[in-house]
Amino acid sequence: xxxxxxxxxxxxVPILVWARALPPGAEKQLRHIAAQPYxxxxxxxxxxxxxxxxxxxGTVFATEHHVVPGALGGDLGCGVSAYxxxxxxxxxxxxxxxxxxxxxxxxxxxxxxxxxxxxxPLPPELESPxxxxxxxxxxxxxxxxxxxxxLGGGNHFLELDRDAEGHVWLLLHTGSRxxxxxxxxxxxxxxxxxxxxxxxxxxxxxxxxxxxxxxxxLACRFARANRDAIAARAVEVVAEALGVAPDPExxxxxxxxxxxxxxxxxxxxxxHRKGAVGLEAGQRGLIPGSMGTASYVVEGRxxxxxxxxxxxxxxxxxxxTEARARIRPAALxxxxxxxVFDQGRTASLVEEAPAAYRDITEVLEDEADLLTxxxxxxxxxxxxx
DNA sequence: ATGTGC
Numbered sequence: 220x221x222x223x224x225x226x227x228x229x230x231x232v233p234i235l236v237w238a239r240a241l242p243p244g245a246e247k248q249l250r251h252i253a254a255q256p257y258x259x260x261x262x263x264x265x266x267x268x269x270x271x272x273x274x275x276x277g278t279v280f281a282t283e284h285h286v287v288p289g290a291l292g293g294d295l296g297c298g299v300s301a302y303x304x305x306x307x308x309x310x311x312x313x314x315x316x317x318x319x320x321x322x323x324x325x326x327x328x329x330x331x332x333x334x335x336x337x338x339x340p341l342p343p344e345l346e347s348p349x350x351x352x353x354x355x356x357x358x359x360x361x362x363x364x365x366x367x368x369x370l371g372g373g374n375h376f377l378e379l380d381r382d383a384e385g386h387v388w389l390l391l392h393t394g395s396r397x398x399x400x401x402x403x404x405x406x407x408x409x410x411x412x413x414x415x416x417x418x419x420x421x422x423x424x425x426x427x428x429x430x431x432x433x434x435x436x437l438a439c440r441f442a443r444a445n446r447d448a449i450a451a452r453a454v455e456v457v458a459e460a461l462g463v464a465p466d467p468e469x470x471x472x473x474x475x476x477x478x479x480x481x482x483x484x485x486x487x488x489x490x491h492r493k494g495a496v497g498l499e500a501g502q503r504g505l506i507p508g509s510m511g512t513a514s515y516v517v518e519g520r521x522x523x524x525x526x527x528x529x530x531x532x533x534x535x536x537x538x539x540t541e542a543r544a545r546i547r548p549a550a551l552x553x554x555x556x557x558x559v560f561d562q563g564r565t566a567s568l569v570e571e572a573p574a575a576y577r578d579i580t581e582v583l584e585d586e587a588d589l590l591t592x593x594x595x596x597x598x599x600x601x602x603x604x
Numbered sequence: 605a606t607g608t609g610c
Binding site (some may be wrong): 371374398 | 605606607
């Protein structure tokens with residue numbers, strides 16, 4: 220079964236594919252990575268692999284001492300957090316969920332909305348971190364206080380789910396906002412100017428490579444702090460509105476756009492994941508479905524050939540442009556008939572409709588050797604970015 | 605996904 224092995228081209232490493240359907244454009248992008256001088260062992264494609272700018276989403280690969288800014292995704296540190304609450308005593312009808320969602324929408328700035336004025340206080344360690352250039356320090360100083368605790372746009376979301384036992388879950392998907400974008404953009408330019416390979420990588424034996432690793436790490440810490448800041452407010456509101464307590468043991472957080480130094484195949488490697496999640500064997504993770512479909516709490520199986528990784532979601536099958544052209548708002552309304560959401564935004568939300576994404580159950584089937592599903596979460600209310 | 609420059 221999985222994975223399929225695409226034999227190596229001359230001078231390239233092989234590609235291991237966990238996706239039943241590999242879009243031709245994505246295969247081309249995987250072959251591009253596999254042919255880079257810094258790629259070692261093989262390239263792994265997760266089951267939600269799809270074409271993206273430069274490098275396919277769902278790509279995992281490793282280097283010995285190179286960092287490739289173009290292979291991490293623009294939203295560095297983007298990820299998902301989840302909190303479980305006890306089962307509420309009363310049924311959660313629209314009468315409860317609609318005002319709760321409205322409260323959450325007032326509490327959490329969404330889309331391109333930011334905190335006004337000087338913004339919110341940053342945790343001390345993120346107040347003025349040691350970024351590599353004056354330009355980045357300035358961007359951080361200006362953007363970080365305005366963006367901490369904001370959801371952003373695109374596929375970012377905050378939602379409430381229910382599991383089979385009646386527990387309520389808060390799920391949160393967001394990233395490093397403007398500061399991460401500034402950091403990603405800067406190191407992409409540096410790599411284009413002086414990196415190695417046609418998909419430029421920076422040697423971590425050079426100041427540029429070390430600076431890229433350090434700054435990228437800070438973007439990931441900001442992304443995590445952003446999820447924590449939003450959750451701190453949202454958990455309180457949900458607990459109060461539903462009269463249920465969060466279970467601190469239930470917390471799960473994963474990020475899916477990052478580079479990490481990890482031991483694989485007997486040596487330390489720099490594992491790059493663009494739209495993929497790294498999970499040690501037994502570590503819990505989250506795989507969100509598309510808007511209106513189920514998400515899963517999962518447990519990693521530590522498959523070495525996947526660099527101990529799995530998918531980050533359902534994976535797009537239609538681009539945003541294609542989705543706008545092909546999916547009617549009525550179809551999205553039907554798909555969302557059991558979920559409380561802002562119906563005034565149906566027309567623009569077709570880009571995020573379930574029909575624009577792969578079926579999450581097929582994605583999980585394809586990666587049965589990478590993870591074990593623990594709980595299926597059904598959405599009941601969604602706040603989209 | 606993003607802020608910014610066209």
